[in-house]
Amino acid sequence: xxxxxxxxxxxxxxxxxxxxxxxxxxxxxxxxxxxxxxxxxxxxxxxxxxxxxxxxxxxxxxxxxxxxxxxxxxxxxxxxxxxxxxxxxxxxxxxxxxxxxxxxxxxxxxxxxxxxxxxxxxxxxxxxxxxxxxxxxxxxxxxxxxxxxxxxxxxxxxxxxxxxxxxxxxxxxxxxxxxxxxxxxxxxxxxxxxxxxxxxxxxxxxxxxxxxxxxxxxxxxxxxxxxxxxxxxxxxxxxxxxxxxxxxxxxxxxxxxxxxxxxxxxxxxxxxxxxxxxxxxxxxxxxxxxxxxxxxxxxxxxxxxxxxxxxxxxxxxxxxxxxxxxxxxxxxxxxxxxxxxxxxxxxxxxxxxxxxxxxxxxxxxxxxxxxxxxxxxxxxxxxxxxxxxxxxxxxxxxxxxxxxxxxxxxxxxxxxxxxxxxxxxxxxxxxxxxxxxxxxxxxxxxxxxxxxxxxxxxxxxxxxxxxx
Numbered sequence: 001x002x003x004x005x006x007x008x009x010x011x012x013x014x015x016x017x018x019x020x021x022x023x024x025x026x027x028x029x030x031x032x033x034x035x036x037x038x039x040x041x042x043x044x045x046x047x048x049x050x051x052x053x054x055x056x057x058x059x060x061x062x063x064x065x066x067x068x069x070x071x072x073x074x075x076x077x078x079x080x081x082x083x084x085x086x087x088x089x090x091x092x093x094x095x096x097x098x099x100x101x102x103x104x105x106x107x108x109x110x111x112x113x114x115x116x117x118x119x120x121x122x123x124x125x126x127x128x129x130x131x132x133x134x135x136x137x138x139x140x141x142x143x144x145x146x147x148x149x150x151x152x153x154x155x156x157x158x159x160x161x162x163x164x165x166x167x168x169x170x171x172x173x174x175x176x177x178x179x180x181x182x183x184x185x186x187x188x189x190x191x192x193x194x195x196x197x198x199x200x201x202x203x204x205x206x207x208x209x210x211x212x213x214x215x216x217x218x219x220x221x222x223x224x225x226x227x228x229x230x231x232x233x234x235x236x237x238x239x240x241x242x243x244x245x246x247x248x249x250x251x252x253x254x255x256x257x258x259x260x261x262x263x264x265x266x267x268x269x270x271x272x273x274x275x276x277x278x279x280x281x282x283x284x285x286x287x288x289x290x291x292x293x294x295x296x297x298x299x300x301x302x303x304x305x306x307x308x309x310x311x312x313x314x315x316x317x318x319x320x321x322x323x324x325x326x327x328x329x330x331x332x333x334x335x336x337x338x339x340x341x342x343x344x345x346x347x348x349x350x351x352x353x354x355x356x357x358x359x360x361x362x363x364x365x366x367x368x369x370x371x372x373x374x375x376x377x378x379x380x381x382x383x384x385x386x387x388x389x390x391x392x393x394x395x396x397x398x399x400x401x402x403x404x405x406x407x408x409x410x411x412x413x414x415x416x417x418x419x420x421x422x423x424x425x426x427x428x429x430x431x432x433x434x435x436x437x438x439x440x441x442x443x444x445x446x447x448x449x450x451x452x453x454x455x456x457x458x459x460x461x462x463x464x465x466x467x468x
Contacts, residue, residue, distance in 0.1 A: 003065045005033030006054055008073045010042050024069050031098060033067045043076030044124060051075075055084065058091050061396075065094040071113055072120035081117040090368050092395060106376060142223045142243050148216050149203075150177025150247055159218055159244045169201050176201060177219075177247055184214055185255055191312075198314035206317065214256050221246030277304070278331050278434040279445060285310065286448035288319040294327060306330060306447065321449045334438065334445055334455045335426045341457065342421030364398050367391050416440070 005028030007021060014020045021038065028036050037050040051074070057063050066088060068074060074081050085104050088095050095104050100116060102109035143157035150173050152162040162173040169176065180203075183193045190207045197203045205213070217224040221244055227237040248256075275281065283292045285308040297303040304327035310319035371391045374384055419425055420441055429437060443458040 001064045002062060003032050003034050003067065004054060004057065004063050005029065005031070005036040005067045006039075006051070006073060007036055007069070008039045008041070008043065008048070008051070010040075012040055014040075024073070027069055027098060028067050031067050031096070032065075043072060043074075043080075043120070046075070046077075046080055055087055058087055058093050061091060063091075063093050065096060067096045067098065069097075070099045071097055071116045072123075076120050076124035078114070078117045078121050081120070082114070085113060089372065090365065092368075092371075092392065106378070139225050139238060142240055144218070144223060148213055148218050149180075149205075150174050151218060151244075159223060161245050161247075166201065174247070176203065180205075180210075181214070181219075181248055181252065181256075184210070185252075185259060190260075195312075195314065202315075204315040204317070206313070211260065214260075218244075219247040220250070220253060276432070276435070277327065278431055278438055279327075279334065279442065280435060282439065282442055283330060283445050283447060285319060285321050286446040286452075286454065287321045290319060292447060295324070304328065321447075323447065323449045323451055325447050325451050325453070330445060330447065330453050331434070331438075333453045334442060335423070337455050338441055338457060339421050339423055339426075342417050364395055367395050367398070371395065 005025070007024035007028060009021045009024075021040070025036050025038070037054050039048040039050045041048045054063075054066070058066075071081060074084050085095065087093075089104060100112070102112045104110055104113055141156070141158075144153060144159050147153055147159055147162070150162055151159045152164070152173075154160045162177075164173055165171070166173055166176055171179075180193065180197060183196060184190065187193050187196065190210050194205045194207055194210055197205060212228075213219075217227055217239060221242050223240045223243040225238040226235045227239070277294055280294075281291070283306055284290065285292055288308065288310050290308055290310045292306045293309050295305045295307055297305065305324040306327050307324050308319050308321040310317055311322055313319070371388065374388050374391070377384060379385075420437075426434065426437075441457055443456045445456070446454045448454075
């Protein structure tokens, strides 16, 4: 009997500090769960990874029983909980709720679960409302969450200059912030500024972090909220002017904007080809997992080299992989490995090309409804008990997945691999064609500090990957 438990908490703080997650897992295992799936996400989010994995296992008839501590662990929405329980019932999965033992197959159990689901959603909406009111009051008091470099918070949680002494330089953090602003205006690029302040003061800034910092309205003496645009959220910023001592003036802001625009223009143009080369975006550092960028030698031959982007970064972002590997060598070895391993890819493709699918879903739904009616009778009549057993056996038979093969897709993928195994095919391609062709077969290419190149291939038909 396959018994799964499902545990969920909304935040990492609940999991670590309050030990709520461990308590749930311990109770589920004590109740008989052989495996426990865990999510640390809001119950209002239906895209929870392990929750959807649980539903997938149920639909594949790999679960006999599911154990949860409370019904709101499944979700904080009546619709979400109802859909989940409907899936459990249709696939004959027993749901056991430790804090409220009910039978979802019975009318009373169905009514009780819907009441608990409504209460869970009510609590969630009430909490969201309290948080919204609390955040509005927080902003009305001009309080700040995380102060930018150079500032700290006073006893009222408002921004104020940070006059604490920096250990290495002997200057205050507010003075160092002014120095960084001057360096931003005087040095050629933000990267040069980041390198300088790390070497001189051991202050770590990434280029993107420094760019966001100089654009922060707090440096102009304003307390602002929602000034950073977030994907999917279109909300007007709230700016409270002149709430604390400013670090920069309006004229300095304009000068910084001009400087950033010049840097952007210097780094790229309308005809830039920085990422227009074979395997662009697919070459990764074997040590830190970071991307690798293309660089051209200063020699007139302009040989293309690949190097880890984190090698020049300071502090904890630094990677020791200083190896410069020729791009054409990486491409050549990747193509050679693809040609050599094409027969193995085809064998792997044949094993992965079949899918398991339940084809009798309409009949299953009909018998499931009949089974629910008979169970609802709660009768001990032997004939009814025998009928229930027969219907259960019929549902199990119909629910057995059948093996389905997409022959057209399989033959098409097989043909592509066969073509890719010919070295003459790759030699006939220009760089733009080579880039799109390699992207179809290569998942990534790892390069380590010794120059060893390890490609990982993906199959055109499936998401499976294979190392040579």
